[in-house]
Amino acid sequence: MMPFDHETVVGFAKSFGLFYLIILSSICLAWTYWPSNKKGFDEAAQMPVSEGEDRPWR
Secondary structure: OOOOOHHHHHHHHHHHHHHHHHHHHHHHHHHHHOHHHHHHHHHHHHHHHHOOOOOOOO
16 A cells, blocks of 8 residues: 655645646647637637727726
């Protein structure tokens, strides 16, 4: 049985955190570059300039 001490927990947390961030980054990149999401990103990019309002908020 593996000892349950501080060093073991820290090592597990570092390893799990590394794999978690790699998987999360891969999912974010795949979602960003998925071809069917292009239209939504293009609309969001044009939203600030397409509203036509060129005046202060108040």
